[in-house]
Amino acid sequence: MKSFEGDFYKLVGLLKNREPFAFNRFSDGELFILQNKELILDAQQVKVGEKVTKGLYKQEDFKHFSPKEHSFHRDRLVDAFRFKAKNYFKGLSCRCCVGEESFRWQLEFHGGDDENFTWANLLVNGNYPRFIREMYPLFNGYKTVVVCNDKADLSLFPFLVKDFRVGYNAMVNDYGLIERMRQWIVENRIEGHLFLFSASAFSKLAIHQLYEHCGRNTYIDIGTTLNPFMKMRLDRSYLKAFWLGTRNADINKICIW
Amino acid sequence: MIKIVSGSSVPVGSTVALVSLCTRLNAGGYECRLFGPDHWHLDKCKSGTLADFRPEKGDVVIVHDIGLHSAQDLLDVTATIEASRSSRWQDVLGRTARRCFASAQKPEDFTLVLTCQGDGCSARQTNLSLFHKIHCLSDAQQISRKAKLPVFVCPNLVDDLAKSGSKPAKVAGVVGAIRRENQLELSIKQAFEDGMETVIIYGHLADPIYYYNDVRPVAEQYPGKVKFAGFVDDKQKLYDSVSDVYCSASKPWSTVRLESSLTGTRFHGPDSSGAQPVSNDRILGAWVEALGLPRNQGAGGRP
Numbered sequence: 001m002k003s004f005e006g007d008f009y010k011l012v013g014l015l016k017n018r019e020p021f022a023f024n025r026f027s028d029g030e031l032f033i034l035q036n037k038e039l040i041l042d043a044q045q046v047k048v049g050e051k052v053t054k055g056l057y058k059q060e061d062f063k064h065f066s067p068k069e070h071s072f073h074r075d076r077l078v079d080a081f082r083f084k085a086k087n088y089f090k091g092l093s094c095r096c097c098v099g100e101e102s103f104r105w106q107l108e109f110h111g112g113d114d115e116n117f118t119w120a121n122l123l124v125n126g127n128y129p130r131f132i133r134e135m136y137p138l139f140n141g142y143k144t145v146v147v148c149n150d151k152a153d154l155s156l157f158p159f160l161v162k163d164f165r166v167g168y169n170a171m172v173n174d175y176g177l178i179e180r181m182r183q184w185i186v187e188n189r190i191e192g193h194l195f196l197f198s199a200s201a202f203s204k205l206a207i208h209q210l211y212e213h214c215g216r217n218t219y220i221d222i223g224t225t226l227n228p229f230m231k232m233r234l235d236r237s238y239l240k241a242f243w244l245g246t247r248n249a250d251i252n253k254i255c256i257w
Numbered sequence: 258m259i260k261i262v263s264g265s266s267v268p269v270g271s272t273v274a275l276v277s278l279c280t281r282l283n284a285g286g287y288e289c290r291l292f293g294p295d296h297w298h299l300d301k302c303k304s305g306t307l308a309d310f311r312p313e314k315g316d317v318v319i320v321h322d323i324g325l326h327s328a329q330d331l332l333d334v335t336a337t338i339e340a341s342r343s344s345r346w347q348d349v350l351g352r353t354a355r356r357c358f359a360s361a362q363k364p365e366d367f368t369l370v371l372t373c374q375g376d377g378c379s380a381r382q383t384n385l386s387l388f389h390k391i392h393c394l395s396d397a398q399q400i401s402r403k404a405k406l407p408v409f410v411c412p413n414l415v416d417d418l419a420k421s422g423s424k425p426a427k428v429a430g431v432v433g434a435i436r437r438e439n440q441l442e443l444s445i446k447q448a449f450e451d452g453m454e455t456v457i458i459y460g461h462l463a464d465p466i467y468y469y470n471d472v473r474p475v476a477e478q479y480p481g482k483v484k485f486a487g488f489v490d491d492k493q494k495l496y497d498s499v500s501d502v503y504c505s506a507s508k509p510w511s512t513v514r515l516e517s518s519l520t521g522t523r524f525h526g527p528d529s530s531g532a533q534p535v536s537n538d539r540i541l542g543a544w545v546e547a548l549g550l551p552r553n554q555g556a557g558g559r560p
Contacts, residue, residue: 009296016300133267133462134297137487156476158457158484158498228469229485231477243469 004254007118008127008135014087015138015218018192021087022211022219024080024204025120029063031093031102033074033201034081034109039065058233060149062168063200073171077201080208082110088211091120091221094255123225124238125253131225132242142194142218147181147206149199152230161193170202178206182213191216198222198230259289259548261372262310262331264322264338266293268461268488269434270511271374274413275321276301281414281541286553294338301490307335316367317548319392321374324382328364341382361386370548373398374413375510390547394510411543412535415512418519421497429453430499430522432513433506435472436463440505442475447525448503449479456503459495461488496520 014021032039037049041063044055057063067074081090095103107113123131143161146154150165164181166174184190195210195217197203207219224236228243241251261279266272275291279302282289290303292310299306312318312331323334324341331337340348361384363369371383372392385391391408429448433439441458448456456479462468476483489495496502502517504526515534517524545552 129465130296132465133487137489140486140489155481156483156485158486228473243465245466 002118002257004119004122004127004256005130008122008130011089011122011220012135012138015135015141015194018141019087020192020216020218021089022085022207022215023089023091023118023122023221024207024219025091025122025221025223026081026093026106026204027091027120027223028093028098028102030077030081030201030204031098031106033065033077035105036067036074038067039063058235059168060151060232061200061235063171064169065171065201070172073175073201073205076175076205076209077171080204083208083212084114084116085211085215087116087215088208089116089118090114091118091122093120094257096253096256097121119255119257121255123222124236125250125255128225128238128242128251136226139194139196143192144194144196145190147177147195147197147199147203148230149232152198152232154230156229159194166199166202170199171205174199174202175205177202178209181206181210185210185214185217190214193217195219196222196226198224198226258313258315259287259317259319259550260292260310260312261289261319261321262292262307262323262334263320264294264324264341266291266295266298267463268297268490269463270413271321272298274374274512275319275372277414277416278319278544279303281537282544285541285545287545287550292334294335307338310334312364312367314366317370317550318367319370319372320383320388321372325387326384328362328369328387363387363389368548375508392547397509409543409547411540411547412510413512414537414540415515415519415534416492418493418496418516420519420521421493423497424500424521425455425498426500427452427454428499429456429501429503430459430495431456431503432459432495433504433511434461434463435465435468437467437471438506441468441472443505444503445472445475445479445483447505448501449482451501451525453501455482455484457484457486457499459486459489492516493520496522501525 011023029039032048038047040047041057041061042055043057046053046055092106093102139159142159144159145162146160147164150167154160154163164177166177197207203221207221211219227239228234234240234243237248238250240246241248259282261275263272263275276298279289279291283303290305291298292305292307294307298304323338368389369387370390370392371388374394385406389407391406393408393410394412396410431441431444435441445456496516499522501523502513504513507527514524
């Protein structure tokens with residue numbers, strides 16, 4: 001029986017045993033791209049398909065996916081979503097967060113179940129305190145590479161050996177970075193390293209391609225989880241609840257499958 | 258069997274100490290398991306979850322950080338812990354009533370021992386008359402001594418640590434759980450005033466709000482010089498990574514000072530421990546005697 005806590009500790013166990021794996025997350029933003037809907041996130045508007053609401057995003061989170069212009073990148077996202085390999089874990093948007101219809105759409109689009117499916121929210125909501133207190137300290141045991149926004153400050157991480165930076169709409173604008181990272185891995189014979197990705201949709205493409213290329217490293221999509229350590233904003237409700245004590249149910253939420 | 262049951266098993270000093278005790282007792286030939294509500298302890302020693310815990314005839318049950326009003330409270334220890342921490346008025350009222358009518362009867366089927374880690378505040382929330390023995394880490398702990406209690410005092414066991422082969426220069430470790438009473442912000446400031454070039458924070462993030470509001474702003478006064486490691490299991494690696502350790506809170510029972518000494522790390526903190534270090538052998542011996550266990554080979558020296 002799949003459990004939100006159990007899947008989290010499965011990844012913790014792999015880290016403790018230094019067994020390489022990849023954890024890739026396909027949250028609601030990626031879900032819309034997979035559905036080939038236009039997606040605009042900026043300060044003025046949030047556009048998903050034909051639906052437009054008021055914008056609330058800050059510059060580092062701006063995103064624009066146009067089905068016509070960015071079909072190549074969407075195809076790579078589909079590759080990442082459908083890719084199967086040992087210890088390649090795919091986090092899906094769960095039915096409790098995106099609804100039954102979208103949840104089922106993902107499974108059908110994927111082409112059936114996969115034993116490596118897990119939650120996109122595996123490191124957040126009710127698991128976030130565990131992530132910070134129990135998984136983060138394990139990063140000290142690795143030579144760690146961080147891939148993140150060019151505004152992030154990484155000086156707090158004692159385990160950092162290398163960083164790669166991305167900017168606005170990285171999935172499109174920084175796509176070439178994946179090849180540069182691949183070359184860096186080859187030229188420096190990088191094995192047994194931990195790669196942490198906080199680079200929105202770019203992370204999904206990079207994690208898939210780098211894990212397929214070199215499965216002897218571990219790749220984790222950490223999303224916004226380490227924002228408070230990177231001098232980035234606490235603009236997610238689970239972050240505000242944990243770090244500021246703001247009342248919010250997300251910090252106790254145990255997502256269901 | 259010796260069963261240690263704790264209201265918390267996150268990686269802070271008390272849990273680490275109980276893991277060590279469990280491990281050493283087993284190594285000395287005494288069957289022992291540690292039970293706790295969290296996950297961290299499960300791969301550190303012979304252990305179980307709270308759901309696995311049940312006192313049985315002939316057991317020695319060592320209790321930590323659980324408010325007990327009667328021995329019956331141990332039959333569903335998860336419910337006992339949840340009720341004792343709840344702030345719902347019904348639970349508060351229930352606790353008060355149970356305290357008023359608490360039985361002073363010690364259990365007959367098993368031996369009940371209270372271990373007071375930290376400042377002993379958990380002892381103030383429990384019915385001390387239930388216990389056959391009460392363990393304190395030092396005379397400095399604030400346990401009520403009004404009643405005639407069967408207290409035995411011995412410090413916590415210390416990990417087997419060696420002098421670090423090579424040490425970095427001017428790298429300070431601020432070691433201990435991240436909570437307000439440990440005053441990390443003062444330790445960080447002191448380290449830089451003493452000329453340290455880097456400070457690494459080692460400890461379980463017990464209070465993230467305190468960290469975010471009080472520690473982080475101080476760390477940001479020294480751009481790029483403060484690192485956050487969190488709780489690291491391997492103490493030898495921790496001490497090997499620093500030249501100096503800073504603590505601001507006075508905790509005579511803490512093992513950090515002794516661990517610093519064992520690893521050749523300079524310790525900066527309140528000079529609160531005048532006591533001579535006690536060997537692990539003698540500490541285990543003290544436990545064996547206090548618990549009334551037969552003296553096995555390798556069971557530790559006489560206290």
